[in-house]
Amino acid sequence: VSIDTTRCSVGILGLGLIGGSIAMALKARDRHRPVMAADRDQSTLDYGLKHGVIDRGSTLPGDLAGAELIILAIPSGHIVKWLEQQACTLPPGTVILDTGSAKRAIVSAMENLPPSLHPVGGHPMAGKEISGIVAAEETLFRGAPFFLTPLARTPAALLRELERFVTLLGAHPLVVEAGAHDAMVGGSSHLPYLASVSLVLALEEMIGKALISRPFFSSGFRDASRLAAGDVEMSLAMCTSNRDHVTRALREFLKQGESLLALLEHEDDGGLRERLGHARSLRSIILPPRV
C-alpha cells in the first residue's frame, strides 16, 4: 500500500453528521485536497457543493471508485452490506476506513475482501443529538478519541498513515483489536445511552407528561439525559450490532443500581457513603475534573 493520507483523494459514502464533518475538517486544512461524496439524497450533495465541502457529489456509490481513501459514513448495518456487495468492484489499492460504532461484524466483513483492497475499521467517538450535514462542523472531532481497529493483514505502515489522517481531523487515534473495542464501548458508550433512555422513561412514570414540560430541570439532569435525544435508528443499530456486550453492560449496571437501592431501603447510610465515595474517586480517574 502506498498512500499519503495528508493529501490523498477522499471519497465519502454518506454525507451526514460524520461524513460531512470529515469533509469539512479536510477542506479546512487543505482546500485543494480532492474530496468527493456519494449520498442517496441529492439536496445533501447540493448543500455540500454549495458550501465548498466537497468537489463532486453523486447519488451512485459506485462513483466513488477512483478515490484513494474511501470513508464509510453510512449506518452500521449498511456498512456491512456495502462491504459484502460493492467493495469488490473497487480498484486495487483502495484504502477503506469505516466509522461504525461496533467493530466486530464490520471487521469480519472486511476480512473477506480481496487482498488487493486495504480496509481498516474506524470509530470516531464524537456525536450530537442532531444529525445530517446541517449539523456537521469541522471541529466535531477535535480532542475526541478515534478508534482504529486493524485487520490481521493490515500493514503497520498503513495503520500509521491512518493514525496521521485521524490526527489531521483533530482526533486522538487509539489502535485496538475489534473485540476489545466492542467490549469497551459497550460499557463506556452504549450503556450510557440506555441509562439516559431509562432515566427519561422513569421520569415520565414518576411525574407525568404534563409536568415534564415545566422548566424545572437542572443542568445535571440535562447532561444525564442528553444521550436519549440521539437519533433512534443509529442508536438502535449501535445496540443491536453489539448486543452481547450491551446486554452484559446493562445487566451489570442494573446490579449496581439494585445494590444502591438496597442500601437506601435498609438505611445503611454508611454503606451508601462508601459506594458514593468510591464512584467519585473512579470518576476522577476516568476524567479528572476541570476547574
Place this chain on the structure above:
Amino acid sequence: VSIDTTRCSVGILGLGLIGGSIAMALKARDRHRPVMAADRDQSTLDYGLKHGVIDRGSTLPGDLAGAELIILAIPSGHIVKWLEQQACTLPPGTVILDTGSAKRAIVSAMENLPPSLHPVGGHPMAGKEISGIVAAEETLFRGAPFFLTPLARTPAALLRELERFVTLLGAHPLVVEAGAHDAMVGGSSHLPYLASVSLVLALEEMIGKALISRPFFSSGFRDASRLAAGDVEMSLAMCTSNRDHVTRALREFLKQGESLLALLEHEDDGGLRERLGHARSLRSIILPPRV
C-alpha cells in the same frame, strides 16, 4: 413583613459554592448592599473579604443577627438543626431563606418557628463537581430554576419579594409546595445522580480499573457520568433527606432498565425501537434540543 429584597442587608450562613455565589451575584449587581457571612472556616471568610464578596465575616453564626434576610447555605442536615436551635434568637421580622435540596423536613422545622420570624424554603438548581468558595461564581444561578416553597403562613407579598430576589441572582423562581418539590427533584435531580454513580461503578466491573484511566471516553460518557463526581456528603444528605421519593424513583428507573434489557435479550428490536423513540420524544418535551 416589610422587606425590599433589592437592597436589604443579607447574612449568609455557610460561604461555600452556593453561599459564595449568592454573595458574588449580589455584590456584582450592587456593591453597596451590605452582605455579611458566617462560616466555621476563617480562611473562607478571609477569601470573601479579600475579594470584596462580603463586608463582614464571623465564625459565630449568631453574628448574622441584624441582617434583614438570612440565607442558609450550609448542608441540609445542619439547616434543620440551626432552625431548631438557633433561629429563635433572631430579632423579630427577620426573613429566612434556605438552599437545601429536599424541602419537607426543612419547611416542617420552619413551621415551628415563632410567628415573628418569616422563613421560606428555597432550592437553587445549580451546582458543580467542585465545592467551596473558590468554586463560587456570580453567574452560577444564571438561567437556573430556583424553587421557593412557602409555608402555610407565608404572606403573598413576602413570596413576591423573594421571587424578585431570586431573579436578581439571575435564576427563574418556581413556587411549589414542599412535598411536590421533593417528588419532582427525587426523579429529576436525585435519581440522575444515582444513575450516574451506577454507571461509573458498572464500568469498573466491566473493564477494570486499569483500562478506566485510558482516554477513550466520549463526551456522551463524560456528560452521563458527571454527577458522580459531586461532593459525597452533600449527595448523601440529598438522598437520605428525600429517601422515600429517591427510592421510588430508583425503583422505577431500574424497572425501565429491566424492560430495555428484556427487549434486547429477546431480540425484540421493533419493541426496542418504540421505546427509544418514545424516550427521544419525551426528552424533546423536557428540553428542546438547542441547535
